[in-house]
Every structure is written in C-alpha cells, then in structure tokens.
Amino acid sequence: MSPPRSPTLGNSELPLPDGRRLSAEGGLLLLDGAPLLCLEGADGPLHGEPPAAPEFALQALAYWRFSGDPDCQRLSLALPGAVPEALLESGLVRLDDGVPVIERAAFWQLPGFWQRGRRSAGYPEQMCLHASGRRHPRRPPKPRGEVYRRFDARLGAWVALRTLDIGEDLARFNRWQNHPRVAAFWQEEGDLAQHRRYLEALAADPRVLTLIGAFDDEPFAYYEAYWAKEDRIAPFYAVDDYDRGIHMLVGEDRHRGPHKVAAWLGALAHYLFLDEPRTRRLVCEPRADNARMIQHLQALGFARLKEFDFPHKRAALMVLEREAFFARCRLA
Template identity: 60%
Template sequence: MPFDAASPPLCAPRWRTLHADEGDCHLSLTLEGRPLIGVRLVAADGVHVHLEQVCPERPEQALWAACYWLLSRDPACQRLVWHLPQAQPQAVASGLLVPGEAPGQYLCERTLFWQLPQPWLGETLAGVYPQQMQISQGKRHPRRTPKPRGEVYRRFDARLGAWVSLRTLEIEQDLERFNRWQNNPRVAHFWQEGGTLAQHREYLDKLEQDPHTLTLIGCFDDEPFAYFEAYWAKEDRIAPFYPADDYDRGIHMLVGEEAHRGPHKVASWLSALVHYLFLDDPRTQRVVAEPRADNGKMIGYMHDQCFHCEKEFDFPHKRAALMILGRERFFERCTLV
C-alpha cells in the first residue's frame, strides 16, 4: 500500500511503499524494505495491539503506519487499544494516541486519527491562521488565509486502488479542460456556465481574485477528472438562507470526465473533498452545498456521505436544496480507508 507520512512540505510527495506480513494475530510492516514495526494482535473487546518491535529512528511514524493499516483494512473498527512498554509523548500530543485507564495502555480512536492533517495535506500547518474580523460587501467575517497553490490533498483510496488528490486550478494549464467540461450538455444543464474560452478565462480570473473562493481540480492517479469550488459560506450568497458560522465551507462540484462518473467514484472524491475542508481549518464545523433541488442523483450521493437536506430554498436562478454535513457527524461515521 502506498504510504509516506513524512513528505517534504510544498513538494510533490515521493510516495514510497508500505508492505505488510499479517495474520489474525500479528502484523509486521516494512517501508522500502526496512522493518518499521511489529505487533501482536488480540481480539478482545476491540482490537488490542501489543508492540513487539519498532524502528527506533521513527517510532511515531511506525505507530501511525500501524494505526493506518489496521483502521484501513476494517472501516468498521472504531478503536485500537495499544499496549506499549513506554510512553509516547509525541503521539499523545498529536492526538494519534490517547492515554487509557490502565498503565501502558493507549487508545487510537478512528474519529481522531482521520482528523490528523498529515500526511493528507500538501503542506505542513504551522498553526491555525489568526482571526481578525472584517467587513466586505456588508458582510462581517474573518480575514481569510492566503490561498494555497499546487497540490493540497492526497490520499490512497484502498477501495478504488487509486490515489485521489486535489490541486489548485491553474488557468493556463486548465482553461481548455474547464471550457470543455462546462460545454458538456450534461454539465451545462446544472451549471449553466457554457461559453467561450475568453468567457471562461474571465470567469476563472474573477474567482482567482476572490479571497472567499478556492478553485480546485480533482484527480484520480493524477489524471484530472473534476472541478470544484470551495467557498467560505459567511461571505457567500448562501449566507442569508441559513445561520452561517464564521468558518463554514461550501462546495460546488462538477465531474467532467465521463469515465470517472458513478457512485463508487463519487464516494471517493466527495469524501476526499469534505475531508480536505475539515482538515484545512479545524474551526470549520460544517460543509454545505446548494445543488439544484431537482438534481436527485447528486442529492442521493450526498445523503450516502452523511449530508442531510436542511430545506429547499430559492436563489434567483434556481430552486436549491440546502445540504449540510457537520464535522462531528463526518468523523464519527468516518469510513475513509
């Protein structure tokens, strides 16, 4: 299984390979042919993990890799009970492990594990961007962090056997692709943004200058297949229609490549997109969307990913369904692998 928990920030990750020798009662992991960790597994009121050997140069990475492997192979597993001969303060400080009731016992909780920002994000977070309230176009909201550039999220989807990744849209690189996608009759029916290259350049230029919207390209195995807009809801047109919090994020979604349509692909990219937005700022408590109310297929896909429909409402250009997914619900029911 591909893995690299220590890729250099702001660089294309050099993905290595994690191999396992596993059975019902043991798991041994090697990374690039070098032993990483060995554990004994005991099934008793959950999965109990007894550490037998660990790479001394990178113990936290080794613990992370074992947690990742065990949680990914069983999406129903909500907790790992670790038995460690000595404390792991860095793993506890990061949230990877939580002290248990007995000495030497630590818990890895699925809901916490998938909230760790690395290695999923494309850059290491130095901390949460400071808050300063401001008013723009009559709306009071926090100052937004500068937009990232390049790849912002990458994860190996074990169900698909493929990498799902998100990168920022680059106009010169992506304009023709965006134009082709928007002029697809299937897409145009819902987006109503068909037009010329010049019109689409103007559309994307405007969004590039807009601090409240981030334009993204979705990729499977580095092949672009979709366009997403992630926006801060507080200063968006959706804000008057529900009580938007300061760090709510909203999404617009477009799958342009026919080969990457279908429920199994939606489950992969939609969960990745939501995962990225919740990791991008831990203050984000909700992700919202407003698909056309008659887009039953998309609404159904969103229900499958734990969104709920709060209500229907009227924009000037469409009847919309307000779809909401809370952070707690997403991570409590997290089936990422």
C-alpha cells in the same frame, strides 16, 4: 502470530503519497519491505518494540488498520514504557483508564500523510466587514499546487486535489462547462475568453478556492470551495465563521458513477476539514430536483435541511457536520 489483516487489502500493499509502501507479514508491519513495528495478534492489544520514530510508526499502523477495516473504531496499544508526550500532545494517542488508544475519529482529523502544502489552520483570526454587511474572519492566502493525495484502495487509484492553474486548465474547464450534462446544472457555457474572465475573477476573490480533482493524476473534476459567511448562501441558515461551501462538477464521463463519487467527495470533504480545524460544517446547494447528487451527498453524511429559492434555482440546503463526517467516514 498473525499480521493485521485487512478485509480490503488482504496481503497487498498500501501506498503512501511519498512513494513508500506499507505491508504486513507475520507479526510485522513493514515499510518498503523493512520491519517498522512488531505486532502480536490482529484483534487484541498491539505490542511492539519502541520504534525509532514512534509517531510515524503509530500513524502508519493506524492508517493500515483503519483503511483496511471500516468498522474498526479504535486501536488499543500495549507499548513498553511510557507513551511519549509528543504523541499525547498531537492527539494521535490518548489514555483511556491508563491504556493508550488511537481513535478512528481523531486519527483522520490529523494532517497525516494526505494533507499537502500550506493549510489555513493557525491563521490568526481578524474580523473584517464584507460588502454585504456581514462580519467574517480575514481569509488566509490561498495555497498553490497539490493540497491532498491519498490512495483509495476501493478504486485501486490515487485521488488527489490541486489548485486550478488557468494556463494549464483553461481549455479543460471550457470543454467541461460546454458539455450539455454540465451546462444543464451550471449554466456557464461560453468561449475561452469568457471562461478566462470567470476564473480570473475567482482567483482574485479571497472567498473562493478553485480546485481540480484527479484520479491517478488524470484531471476529471472541478470544484469551488468557498467561505460560506461571505457567500449568497449565508442568509439562508445559521452560518458560522468557518463554514465552507462546495460547488462540484465531473467533467470526464468515464469518471462518473457512485463508486467514484464516494472516493472524490470523501476526499474533498476530508481535505476541507483538515485545512481548517475551525470548520464545523460543509454546505452545498444543489438544485432541489438533482436527486442523484443529493443521494450521493446523503451517502457521505450530508443532511438535507430544507429547500429554498435562489434567483436562478430552487435549491436543497445540504449540510455535513464535522462530527458526523469523522464519526462515520470510510476513507479506505
């Protein structure tokens, strides 16, 4: 009898956002040290007694296995009795020639443990007309507070996203925008009053959601997630109604580096795809000569489609397809 070993986690624990922890010992998957699911073997079919909360138990199992083994694409389950209809209806489990399986690409598309607060998913589609003359869906009210949290085992740290609060974040935003490294790309230097006006305008704009990224609850980055159909990028490609674009800056120098970009960029993409299942792609338009950022984007799965001219810069059009992200995502 051997536990489902993780090459990354070994014998350690995998924290959940609600404070509980997963671990494995012998043939058991444990939750806060108490048995959650009985297992037989680490590599073959997984056998178990029907857990009291089967959906949670199987979500926990999939999280443990997929987080620990980035090459594991599916789990085959050998559970006693029929698979509960709720598991099939949720998409967590599907039947493959009668065998219940959990697919990596499906599992990471479920809200699971990471999505926090209100989602755009399910908001009714009502078309309206933008000032540019483009028709687009009416956008849902923006969420408030924390929207995403996941423990990144590669960093040994929590990565989280929350909505920007002008009262709390104005001074931080002002400091970041006036950093020479950031100013070279954003060109938004200014005083507190100017930046307050900037953020208040975005808060009133249904097109844009402003976010703060944090590692272990320390703010380090600012993001703008925008609906591309209403944005100036729309004329430059075949934009879809639910495409989302992103602007990004890392304000704290000590949180730079490719390993940290992989963590926060993956989390940001994951959140936006979870927020609205109708989002088929994410786009961004870094400066065409920003080779380092383009390399980070390509490492996540963004494709460089072309270069084009904005009034203020020569830009590279970078596109991440939903299918490509979930087929290869490494969310550890």
